[in-house]
Amino acid sequence: xxxxxxxxxxxxxxxxxxxxxxxxxxxxxxxxxxxxxxxxxxxxxxxxxxxxxxxxxxxxxxxxxxxxxxxxxxxxxxxxxxxxxxxxxxxxxxxxxxxxxxxxxxxxxxxxxxxxxxxxxxxxxxxxxxxxxxxxxxxxxxxxxxxxxxxxxxxxxxxxxxxxxxxxxxxxxxxxxxxxxxxxxxxxxxxxxxxxxxxxxxxxxxxxxxxxxxxxxxxxxxxxxxxxxxxxxxxxxxxxxxxxxxxxxxxxxxxxxxxxxxxxxxxxxxxxxx
Numbered sequence: 001x002x003x004x005x006x007x008x009x010x011x012x013x014x015x016x017x018x019x020x021x022x023x024x025x026x027x028x029x030x031x032x033x034x035x036x037x038x039x040x041x042x043x044x045x046x047x048x049x050x051x052x053x054x055x056x057x058x059x060x061x062x063x064x065x066x067x068x069x070x071x072x073x074x075x076x077x078x079x080x081x082x083x084x085x086x087x088x089x090x091x092x093x094x095x096x097x098x099x100x101x102x103x104x105x106x107x108x109x110x111x112x113x114x115x116x117x118x119x120x121x122x123x124x125x126x127x128x129x130x131x132x133x134x135x136x137x138x139x140x141x142x143x144x145x146x147x148x149x150x151x152x153x154x155x156x157x158x159x160x161x162x163x164x165x166x167x168x169x170x171x172x173x174x175x176x177x178x179x180x181x182x183x184x185x186x187x188x189x190x191x192x193x194x195x196x197x198x199x200x201x202x203x204x205x206x207x208x209x210x211x212x213x214x215x216x217x218x219x220x221x222x223x224x225x226x227x228x229x230x231x232x233x234x235x236x237x238x239x240x241x242x243x244x245x246x247x248x249x250x251x252x253x254x255x256x257x258x259x260x261x262x263x264x265x266x267x268x269x270x271x272x273x274x
Contacts, residue, residue, distance in 0.1 A: 012093075012107065013093035013095050013109050014095070016102065016107045022145065023146060026043075028098075060094075060117060064094060075132065078129050078173060079133070079136070082253070082257075083133075083136050083254070083257065088132075089106070090108055090135050090136075091108070092107070092108045093110070099111060104135060105138075107135065110131065112124075122182055129173040133169040134165060141165070143165075146158075149219075155222045156211045159225060159233065164256075164261045164265070167237020170235070174191070174242075186231075187231060191238060200236055200239070201236065204232050236272060240269065243268075244256055244271065
């Protein structure tokens with residue numbers, strides 16, 4: 001009730017949200033926000049049970065304010081260790097609504113109405129690093145609009161892009177999570193269990209066959225390949241980077257980040273076939 005919805009969407013944080021929505025859908029309109037606030041289904045999601053969580057959200061924000069300096073140091077150290085030449089001028093916005101986290105347009109926007117963060121504020125720290133990695137990635141690579149991805153060859157490249165992009169986003173905070181003992185997030189549970197890694201690796205090989213053969217022009221099937229329940233671009237992307245590190249060393253991991261996504265897959269995906 002303090003500002004209009006349009007004023008909200010004009011804020012730099014929500015401009016980033018709108019740009020993200022334009023990459024993957026038709027964007028965000030004021031009516032979408034109004035519907036989400038009233039509890040209706042909307043492209044501006046992430047508002048579930050917001051009224052019930054207000055006190056917990058305020059407590060989380062207080063925790064964030066009290067940790068700005070030490071967490072900024074941790075984030076900078078984690079990012080600069082892996083991306084020593086990257087532009088680390090990144091603004092972090094705690095926001096209300098939309099995805100649990102997005103990173104692009106020079107900003108990392110994380111929805112404080114996310115149960116994971118409310119239960120454990122350290123997860124907010126880890127996901128800042130995750131989303132900041134996406135910002136760095138976008139500065140080095142071109143990310144197409146989903147609406148422009150149509151041919152089987154384009155879908156293969158799109159998969160490769162997210163294998164690289166999400167793979168690094170999951171990989172960047174991995175050592176910090178290991179050091180602090182925070183591996184309960186679903187992606188890291190899989191990556192910590194050799195049996196689950198193998199199960200996902202087999203699923204990855206099946207997906208690659210679908211993509212390589214171009215068996216269907218159905219976007220829904222291709223989207224399942226890229227972002228399905230097994231989160232293969234996240235988990236197998238990270239596993240591929242771990243295998244690059246164990247085979248070729250840390251410098252190869254830094255260098256692989258700068259490769260074109262198709263060159264990245266062409267050069268290294270054999271490591272997931274071993």
